[in-house]
Amino acid sequence: MEPWQLTAAAAAVKLREGRLTAEALTRSCLERIAEREAVVKAWSFLDPVLAISSAREVDKSSVMGALHGLPIGVKDMIDTADMPTTYNSPIYQGLRQGRDAACVGVARGEGAVILGKTDTVEFAAAGRRALTRNPHDTARSPGGSSSGSAAAVADGMVPLAFGTQTGGSTIRPASFCGVYAMKPTHGVVNTEGAKRYSHTLDTIGWYGREPADLRLVAEAFRLFDLDRPLEKELQALRIGLCRGPNWHLAAAESREALMLAGQRLEAAGAVVEELALPQAFEGITEAQRVVLLGEGRGAFLQEYVAAHARLHADFRDRVENFAGISGAQLAGAYNLAAECRKLFDALFPRFDAVLTPAAVGEAPLGRQDTGNPVFNSMWTLLHVPCIAIPCTRGPHGMPVGVQIVGPRFGDAALLDVAALVASVIDAA
Template identity: 60%
Template sequence: MEPCFLTASEAATRIRDGKLTSEALIRSCIERIEARDPQVKAWLHLDKGKAIATARELDKRPAMGALHGLPFGVKDMIDTADMPTTYNSPVFQGYRPARDAACVGVARLSGAVILGKTDTVEFASAGRRAATRNPKNLAHTPGGSSSGSGAAVGDRQVQLAFGTQTGGSHIRPASFNGIYGLKPTWGSVSREGAKQYSNMLDTIGWYGRSVDDLALVASAFRLHDVGGIAAPELSTLKVAICRSPFWSKIEPAGEKAFDIACERLKQAGVTLVELTLPAPFDGMVEAQNTIMMGEGRASFLDAALEFGDRLHQDFHDRANNKLGITPEKMIAAYDLAADCRRAFEALYVDFDVVLTPAAPGEAPEGSYNTGNHIFNAMWTLLHVPCLGIPCTTGPKGLPVGVQIVAPRFDDARLLAMAAVLAPVIDLETPHYSADA
């Protein structure tokens, strides 16, 4: 097997055991990118020479940390000191930040090799869409706004990549690309150096190809108790089946994936309980949109004033409050979110984890429609950790996943439960061969 097809955790073990060098791994990923990315278009910037040189240097050293020698993609609205950060915006082409974003710094100082910058929806919010296409079917979107990161990991071009989520920009692309994704608890990973859209919502996460990959990165970020909680027995788990208040938006492929996941868990001896959320949760998607657009006014005002007609109209609409969001609406949305956070976590006395859709269905056709975040927005606003798990394929042969959700700052237990739940749910994800 070519090293690019290994999971991050498999590659890390081989590097640690002296059976693989970081340089060999990076060269394999670069070969995969050269073969595939002219069609997939996941990357906006690559520095192949520097990545190889960095890997060669790492091969001379003792392990720096959990990510030693592993390649990492960075969504191009997260700053990198040695590569451009364009935000996929025409007004920032060639922009070079003075220093790395905090998350990039943690990855580098844990031994990761930053391979390059992945394409994104402009400013990870609106405006221009990424040029990236779904590697499973080039006529379809990989999702957004973490388009390039999701596609690059899904296409076996890189083992790990950063994404972000304000609505559904991280977990939804995980579903569309048939990969694993962790959106940690809001605030548990520093957002310093990442373009802000909404202070209340923005969350940095990462993609991998297994739960172990996600846990490896979580350990580098020192998420509370990661690695300190043993995986539970399946027979001891109670999983709450939550169709959410927005079930009317589910598509046949999404409903099928959800039913398959439930049936597989039931057959494995997991106890399933139905969860119907209280009435106030019906307003959470509207509240998320109010906060996102309301806080977006402040986030894009400076760019609107500086760049004028050169900036996409979407950002002028936000800066000029086209939706007419009032202070009263903002306060009501903040208050509803606070009330629902407490109410949601109180429900966990009756179960261990929530299972819920990760996306309405398969990835839409075309690149402009990056997908509906209807099954993500509420969880983002609740600030809870979410973990995307591949499940099945839809009628067009495209992946459809599910997600599991835990209370705030319970990321470690979520990962421990995912370690035993994911092998039951994820039976049909396509496995790549070396000649794929």
């Protein structure tokens, strides 16, 4: 096995035991990138000399942090001190902010090697699409907006990568690319230094190839209650199977994935119970849209005023309030979100996790359609943690995943549940 083939967790063990160096792992990842990047196009910036130099510095350190020696990709709307941050916008090509975003600073401080910047949908929102292709079928989308991050991890180019989620930009690409991902509770990871779209919704997330990879990053960010293990066996778990208010939009393969995941868990001894959400949740998808567009007006006003001609029409529309969002609508959306957050949290500890679709279906053809976020946006507005788990293949042989969801600040318990159920759900 080549080092690039190792999961982050497996590589971490070798790094700590001295059987692998950060430089050797970084060089192996760079070799994989050299082999595959012309096809996948996951990266917007890569400097192999800088990456190797960074890895050597990590190898010199006597302190081993949670991410010691592990290369990580950074979505190109998150600032890095030694690399450009372009937001995939013609306005900011070559921009160097001169400092790390908070999440990048934490990763460096915990010993990670910042490998490069991964391509993104413009401003992680709309407008220009990433050039990235789905590594399972380059005619298809990897999803968005964390396109390059999901594809790079799926293709073995890097063991970990940062994404962000405002609607479905972390979990949906994980489903399309067949990898694991975590969107933590809103606010537990500082978003300073990442381009803001919606302060109510924006969340830093990450990709890996198994639940243990996700936990390494969670440990680096000191998520709440990681020192309080769930202390349950798989057979003691109670899982709520939730179709949700948008089930009518699910393609056959997504419906089959959810049912298959539930059947596999039941066969393994877990209790799986149908969960119908309260009536209030019927309005939650529209509430997320109102918040997204309402807060997005101010997010791109600077570019609208200072660089109007180079700002994509999608963002000019947002600033000009093309959707006609009113202050009263925005206040109503905030109120509904607050109500639904309390209702959802009240489902626990009756359930250990909620199992629900991760995407409408398989990855669509082409680059322009990055997928409908309808099975993610409600959870983003609810501020709850979500973990994407690969499950099956669709009619075109593409990955189709599911996600498990927990209550706000239930990240640690959800990681424990993921560790128990992943090998059952992801049985391929």
